[in-house]
Amino acid sequence: MFIKIDFTSDIPIYEQIKNQIIEAVARGELQNGDSLPSIRDLASEISVNMHTVAKAYNELKDMGLIAINKKHGAYIAVSKSYDKEFLNEIIKEVTPIVAKAICKGMNKYELIRLIETIFDDFGGKKDA
Amino acid sequence: MFIKIDFTSDIPIYEQIKNQIIEAVARGELQNGDSLPSIRDLASEISVNMHTVAKAYNELKDMGLIAINKKHGAYIAVSKSYDKEFLNEIIKEVTPIVAKAICKGMNKYELIRLIETIFDDFGGKKDA
Amino acid sequence: MFIKIDFTSDIPIYEQIKNQIIEAVARGELQNGDSLPSIRDLASEISVNMHTVAKAYNELKDMGLIAINKKHGAYIAVSKSYDKEFLNEIIKEVTPIVAKAICKGMNKYELIRLIETIFDDFGGKKDA
Amino acid sequence: MFIKIDFTSDIPIYEQIKNQIIEAVARGELQNGDSLPSIRDLASEISVNMHTVAKAYNELKDMGLIAINKKHGAYIAVSKSYDKEFLNEIIKEVTPIVAKAICKGMNKYELIRLIETIFDDFGGKKDA
DNA sequence: GTGGTCTAGACCACA
DNA sequence: GTGGTCTAGACCACG
Numbered sequence: 137m138f139i140k141i142d143f144t145s146d147i148p149i150y151e152q153i154k155n156q157i158i159e160a161v162a163r164g165e166l167q168n169g170d171s172l173p174s175i176r177d178l179a180s181e182i183s184v185n186m187h188t189v190a191k192a193y194n195e196l197k198d199m200g201l202i203a204i205n206k207k208h209g210a211y212i213a214v215s216k217s218y219d220k221e222f223l224n225e226i227i228k229e230v231t232p233i234v235a236k237a238i239c240k241g242m243n244k245y246e247l248i249r250l251i252e253t254i255f256d257d258f259g260g261k262k263d264a
Numbered sequence: 265m266f267i268k269i270d271f272t273s274d275i276p277i278y279e280q281i282k283n284q285i286i287e288a289v290a291r292g293e294l295q296n297g298d299s300l301p302s303i304r305d306l307a308s309e310i311s312v313n314m315h316t317v318a319k320a321y322n323e324l325k326d327m328g329l330i331a332i333n334k335k336h337g338a339y340i341a342v343s344k345s346y347d348k349e350f351l352n353e354i355i356k357e358v359t360p361i362v363a364k365a366i367c368k369g370m371n372k373y374e375l376i377r378l379i380e381t382i383f384d385d386f387g388g389k390k391d392a
Numbered sequence: 393m394f395i396k397i398d399f400t401s402d403i404p405i406y407e408q409i410k411n412q413i414i415e416a417v418a419r420g421e422l423q424n425g426d427s428l429p430s431i432r433d434l435a436s437e438i439s440v441n442m443h444t445v446a447k448a449y450n451e452l453k454d455m456g457l458i459a460i461n462k463k464h465g466a467y468i469a470v471s472k473s474y475d476k477e478f479l480n481e482i483i484k485e486v487t488p489i490v491a492k493a494i495c496k497g498m499n500k501y502e503l504i505r506l507i508e509t510i511f512d513d514f515g516g517k518k519d520a
Numbered sequence: 521m522f523i524k525i526d527f528t529s530d531i532p533i534y535e536q537i538k539n540q541i542i543e544a545v546a547r548g549e550l551q552n553g554d555s556l557p558s559i560r561d562l563a564s565e566i567s568v569n570m571h572t573v574a575k576a577y578n579e580l581k582d583m584g585l586i587a588i589n590k591k592h593g594a595y596i597a598v599s600k601s602y603d604k605e606f607l608n609e610i611i612k613e614v615t616p617i618v619a620k621a622i623c624k625g626m627n628k629y630e631l632i633r634l635i636e637t638i639f640d641d642f643g644g645k646k647d648a
Numbered sequence: 649g650t651g652g653t654c655t656a657g658a659c660c661a662c663a
Numbered sequence: 664g665t666g667g668t669c670t671a672g673a674c675c676a677c678g
Contacts, residue, residue: 146661148668155360162363174650185670190651201367203400206650206677213400216369227382229361232283234382235290237354239329241344244383251379254355254362255372272587272597276662313663404677411616418619441678457623472625482621483638488539489613490638491546495585497600500639504632510611510618511628530676532653558665569655574666590662590665 138165141182149184153192161201161212162258171211172202266293269310277312281320289329289340290386300330300338394421397438405440409448417457417468418514428458428466522549525566533568537576545585545596546642555595556586 139156141149160166172193173181179189193210196202203213237247267284269277288294300306303321307314321338324330331341365375395412397405416422428434431449435442449466452458459469493503523540525533544550556577557565563573577594580586587597621631 150668155363158360158367159363162366176650186651186672188669191668193651199364204402204651205399206652207399209650214367216367218365218368218370222368223378226361226365226378230358230379231382232286233354233357234379235283235287235386236327237346238290238383238386239286239342239344240346240350242346244380247383248376248379250351250354251358251362251376252372254359255366255375258363258366271589271591274588278662316663319662406677411619414616414623415619418622444678447677455620470623472623474621474624474626478624479634482617482634485617486614486635487638488542489610490635491539491543491642492583493602493610494546494639494642495542495598495600496602496606498602500636503639504635506607506610507614507618507632507635508628510615511622511631514619514622534653560665570657570666572654575653577666588666590667593665 139178139182141184150188150192150195153178153182153189154195157192157196158199158201159258161214164259166212168212168214171208174209267306267310269312278316278319278323281306281310281312281317282323285320285324286327286329287386289342292387294340296340296342298340299336300340302337395434395438397440406444406447406451409434409438409440409445410451413448413452414455414457415514417470420515422468424468424470426468427464428468430465523562523566525568534572534576534579537562537566537573538579541576541580542585543642545598548643550596552596552598555592558593 138160139153141152143149145152147155157166157172166172172178175186175189175193179186182189193202193204196210197204200215201212202210204210234247266288267281269280271277273280275283285294285300294300300321301309303314303317307317310317321330321332325332325338328343329340330338332338362375394416395409397408399405401408403411413422413428422428428449429437431442431445435445449458449460453460453466456471457468458466460466490503522544523537525536527533529536531539541550541556550556556562559570559573559577563570566573577586577588581588581594584599585596586594588594618631
């Protein structure tokens, strides 16, 4: 499986798992219907506890990115729609980063270029 | 003072202090040489522990945003220059957010517009 | 057959089957004597395990909604009478929902209107 | 403390904790700002594991009923507003119960009386 | 075989 | 002293 944990990072393990799955979906590597490894399988593969993987999966479920059931385990099921609440969340997350960039003298076009590059690295063709 | 803590948020208090100071600098409200309240004053004003304010100030110092000395206390001392390391940090922070936005169906131009708006809200004139 | 399973839901499948049959009876679509599909037929139709359908049927039998025999299979056999025990069960189920609604600021008349609407959607004429 | 767990019930312990707190809020016994026992205290008091209480508290937080922070622990912080999503959730929960009642021959007015009684038991004066 | 719940006990960050 | 994260290992319900 594609997930790599950095045990020295101060980002919680479950967050790392979550992020890597989100990024795989953004990259198009995981598509609707694709199934994720079972909680126990992934846990043993990356040498973490079952509960840690379970927490990641549950938060992905809450985000509307995957569905979980006992028959098929966890699989990608993206509900593609962003509401005002989601936008506010994004804004809250991005604002301090933008502020930091401004403080360090980054200008608008440099920042936008950066975002664009990151976006395109996910396979921006989809939206070109 | 301009700092408002949301004790309900799950962003740590020291992080909230840090962010609000960063944002005040980005907005131009705080400029090089402006002095920050003393640790004890700010702590008592916003009803938090001195350690908490100290932690925020120390991290701001490490970021190169403020300087601290016994004579003048803490004051803004921005070194407006970003190196590759800083860029990598920004990228690491922004990447999962961009991925999340893509998963939820946001396209590149919507995302860029969002960033632009946030940027401009800080008083983008400086860099236009 | 009229049953649709949502494999994404976290309501167990056997519960979904049960609920949909109960609701069909409430709507009057299924009436006393009407026969239900055989366990294997329904199972294959909605692509679930036979055990799952059997569990749903058994619970419906325990509720006094259907009867099962080898000759006719499962058929609707409602005993329209509720005792104190049934009332207590209903109360236990409804209480936390009412409490939640109150916490969220719903008032009595809003709640009652909601229940009335749900009731009428089942074809309230029968009891008006 | 007021929480009583039924270890023989098939309702998960964390759900029982959640419900009892919701009901205490609905009854007005717990009001905005009132603090809940710390996770560990409540856990030891009702003889369950820390994590079980933590799960209950976290779900209450997600529901917008309590806030949690390290300074004050958990305390009531109701966000009183119900949106369409909340209504849909209530409807989904109530519908099968109403259907069951109809099947058993309950009529609309009996059902409404029942709901009214439950509502009033929470101290309906607030909304009279 | 799948996830869900629960326990016991540990360590850490925040305040 | 508070909650947050993580581990190890158990039992159960669902399918």
